[in-house]
Amino acid sequence: MNTRDLAYFAQLVELRNFTQVAAHFGVTQPTITLALKRLEDEFDARLIHRDTSHTRLTVTTAGRQLYQHAQAITRELALAHTEIDHLREEKIRFGLPPIIGNYYFPKIAAKLVTVGLTEQLMTQGGGSGTLLTMVQNGSLDIALLGHSGPLSAPGLTVTQLAQAPFRIVVPAGHPLAQQKSLAFTALADQPFVVLDEGYVHARAFRWFTQTAGVRPNIVYRSNDVGVVKQMIKQGVGIGFLTQIAITAADGLVAIPIAQTDQPRFTISVVHRTEQVMTPLLTTFADLLTHSQK
Amino acid sequence: MNTRDLAYFAQLVELRNFTQVAAHFGVTQPTITLALKRLEDEFDARLIHRDTSHTRLTVTTAGRQLYQHAQAITRELALAHTEIDHLREEKIRFGLPPIIGNYYFPKIAAKLVTVGLTEQLMTQGGGSGTLLTMVQNGSLDIALLGHSGPLSAPGLTVTQLAQAPFRIVVPAGHPLAQQKSLAFTALADQPFVVLDEGYVHARAFRWFTQTAGVRPNIVYRSNDVGVVKQMIKQGVGIGFLTQIAITAADGLVAIPIAQTDQPRFTISVVHRTEQVMTPLLTTFADLLTHSQK
């Protein structure tokens, strides 16, 4: 069976018009009619119901079923192409979100240099969500990602590396700085400076506020951790960050949050399960997985 | 691109011999050579390394990568065929393991009759493991499955219905029958009558014994719950069953097990995420999911 027929079919399901599909692929209309006929013969089922009134054609159940698989096959083929293209370059496409890049990755970076892998590394920044999609569609070979719930997606192998709690962050002299722990219910009126949507932090923050039944007063959002920390330090508001984002030099105090069964910031190595591991990639994955502790 | 070329290629990776692959598909040898050449052109990469000494050919990294995807596409295509074939019959292929069938399903069965769905139902028995595979490869549309850990497999939608604890089961007059709870460590010398491997029970039993650090004395295994219960009743040994497998009429006593964070017997509705839901299947799935309290 020809995958082109599947492509014609998928487009037909989307456009529901033979002529337009033909135009889309730069072929003539009978080509689409015949391609559909081939598929209907192959699967021995009507896939598109041609209504007597040619107003609008409908997709049969079998057609919708096949559409799903046609999509899956197209994805699979595209993935094969990207993967094999990347193979040629002998480079590792590595996804690394800024927070992990700044605060966690340096531990590993030193070893990377000693092994001499830095040359082959193409590092890609961005939010954990974006990077996850990129691993799935083959744009990245491997990534270090932050997540708060368990991270599970079909076809991905996830190795958990480290966890850190989320904290309330205040400047050193702040009235709350002496507290041993804080409950969100007690912070209802506090101004908050937080990380942008798209960060794992945003989702975790929502978990905490919703669980506590609090509507937080967010005075500033940024996609830059450095900015957030500066604002906290200057007293614009208190912060919500994972422990690892805070260093001694920041002049900030990280206070544990009082809430049972709270999510933690988790760092994992993620790659496609079916990804064929080159020696290079194996070395790098091992390095990520074992070098830390 | 023709999927036949992928089939030739996959077989070539497995047999590593052009002539044998040709024979396998009933075509001539140049066909395989040319099919491979087409793929190598399409992906612009060498897939098979033809050694100068024709002893044994090796698969390149790109070849191994493509092999994975060729397999996936073949599976996808096969699944499309089975699904569309099944659609023709207007029947629901329903997987139901014996324990759930005997003790849990009757609650739902009555409603099934009133809705008039019984005629369209093709029920398939077997262990939860087997049935899970059958859902995955399209042999079944939907199944009620028992599991103990969280059940997650790529491409499956799992709706949890009910949970029940595992219990130690003894006949009414047994010396242990008065106990409020039992620890496995205290049962090291007891003879056990248990369900066969392949049942969720076997895995859970292993969890309990391993966690307790006990090597149980299993005197009898059966794949029939009725037999197991009869043997327990006649004093052959004590049993390990989920609470729902025990009814008042059995004359058996189910005693809670003292162990923290113990797994529970969970019943879930499972179907393929990509499965197109016919009205019939939707009705049935809703019935399974909601009919129970």
Added chain:
DNA sequence: TCCTCATATAAATAAATTTTATCACAGCCC
């Protein structure tokens, strides 16, 4: 009623795949 839009069909053509026939090369046995 006629025109337009949308799909189907048949024959002709073009493109692709497969076969036939043959070559090249390495390993092996005598």
Added chain:
DNA sequence: GGGCTGTGATAAAATTTATTTATATGAGGA
């Protein structure tokens, strides 16, 4: 070494499959 065998490559011919061209059909609207 010389011939035999197993294995794959190549070129041309044959065959199969896909696409186009040209035309038909049928519904809906002006």
